[in-house]
Amino acid sequence: MDLHINNILKDLEKDDFQAYLLTKFTNVEYISGYRPTSFAFCIIKENPIIYASGMDMELAEKNSSIEVKEYESFEVIVNELKKEGIKSLAIEPSLPFSTYVRFRDDFDVDSKTYIDKQRMIKTPYEIEKITKATEIAQKSFLQLDILNNNCTEKEVAFDLVRHMIENGASKESFDTIVTSGANSSLPHAVPQDKKLSQPILIDWGAIFEGYCSDNTRTIVYTERQHEIWNIVAEAHDKAIKAVKPGLKCCQIDKVARDIIKDYGYADKFIHSTGHSLGLDIHETPGFSLRDETIIEKGMVITVEPGIYLEGEFGVRLEDTVEVSSKANVIGNLPLRID
């Protein structure tokens, strides 16, 4: 049986759970190779099984490494589990309340992060896919002609996605952010139908064979913009240099945050320093204020400090690092674009 499943069976045994219910699409894919396009119930137990929606059966049977049955009803699943003597059921923290209540009367139910924890540590296969996604995204960025061009934010965002797809991505890994001028102070700005102004902030990523990439660059023009850019670049570089297995994630956040604070912009850095990525664009752990997770080899995490000056502009710089004995930046796109 697959290593991922074996690890979870050990976790279950240790905590006295008899089965683990997964419904999050990327978790089901991680375990089975089949990414649902409609609802699915994947149950890890001695004989793992997926109950897939009828409309997914052809796909599931083609891609899943574990047994697939067609979903009929909750009652069928509950009865099957009871017939096997299962009394305790671990669930994902993300399970919707309405699904939880369908199981809580018949089983001892509690949430466990077994799968998140396993997904924290990427295999060489996964790192290869993330690297390829990053390379596609960065190559596509360099194909843009924004600096000599008179186009709108929406057009640039669209061109970037087109390049990524032409370069082999299946799609963008999240809604591409191309924002400029005062709007760049919104960390998740939506590209507008207006000509680019200054500075230009682009946050983008590709999906390659299921795996995400994530980068941000900000192109600055005025002296004030350069001043802020330099602070963010210092926070970015020093945070990356600080990454080391054995430290806590929050310590990396602190490195970036302290630098920005020292320059007087503590309250303008309004998000975490970074998040893991993989099959999902946001995974755990993150380089954040309260994340006490110990950094380990094989984690793949973004480092993306930013300073946001409402009414003026924002600067964010983001790379994704793979943790080995230190942090290796994935890809080789220069931080300064001009």
Add this chain to the structure above:
Amino acid sequence: MDLHINNILKDLEKDDFQAYLLTKFTNVEYISGYRPTSFAFCIIKENPIIYASGMDMELAEKNSSIEVKEYESFEVIVNELKKEGIKSLAIEPSLPFSTYVRFRDDFDVDSKTYIDKQRMIKTPYEIEKITKATEIAQKSFLQLDILNNNCTEKEVAFDLVRHMIENGASKESFDTIVTSGANSSLPHAVPQDKKLSQPILIDWGAIFEGYCSDNTRTIVYTERQHEIWNIVAEAHDKAIKAVKPGLKCCQIDKVARDIIKDYGYADKFIHSTGHSLGLDIHETPGFSLRDETIIEKGMVITVEPGIYLEGEFGVRLEDTVEVSSKANVIGNLPLRID
């Protein structure tokens, strides 16, 4: 105070709840006008409030019609609610288990569908947006040159999205499906890097000012494909004709399903006949086997029967209807494309 909020306050009072917690982005938007880009806790009570992520504060303060505070911690929210004497808290069915557990010790918590129910009935404003989204999507479809062209599925999907954005959509309302040949038997097929084969199935939609559209057309060639197309078209047309306020949703599903069954393809129609749409691409109620919801004026629901022949091909035909005294098809794209 806003009508939507007033209705929910009445629901709460009726069921003896003192507050309603919303975290689903489109629910928060429906209530406040602000669509979160990061987590947010919207609490409907006498003095409704949104706790938004720090990175969303600028956006939230700009767009929200109700008070916004910056999120600090769960504890702060719990303490505020307790200070106001709140003991019972309604939640959304979709609330993640891990959020539910943060509230269950301090409040009587249960899930309620107040907001889903309210969102079932679209206002004239909402119907206007959905109609506009549909018009953009259909116009964009007609700009495709697939019939005279030698392109790949991925290229067609990409062109369609490009046209939609050029015609005023903010983005596609879901991953555009362009599939052809044997792959069209997968209801949620992913566009491939291969030249179009026959038949061609396209399922696509636009988002216009937050609201979704959804259509499917299948272009058939062989006699066998035409035969199946005619059955699906009959199911599509008769299901739409059957829609009437006062009937149950499942009765419409039965109309479509019975026609397909009469032709001997009962087990090849592997999904529901339709789903509501609005701010989300999938909303309740749906025209499905078990949905007993009474059809009402103002609902906007898709009708999308299909027949899927594994190893051969699939045919699906989808329109979105607005319920008045009967079902009005939104847009005017012919069902038969050739």
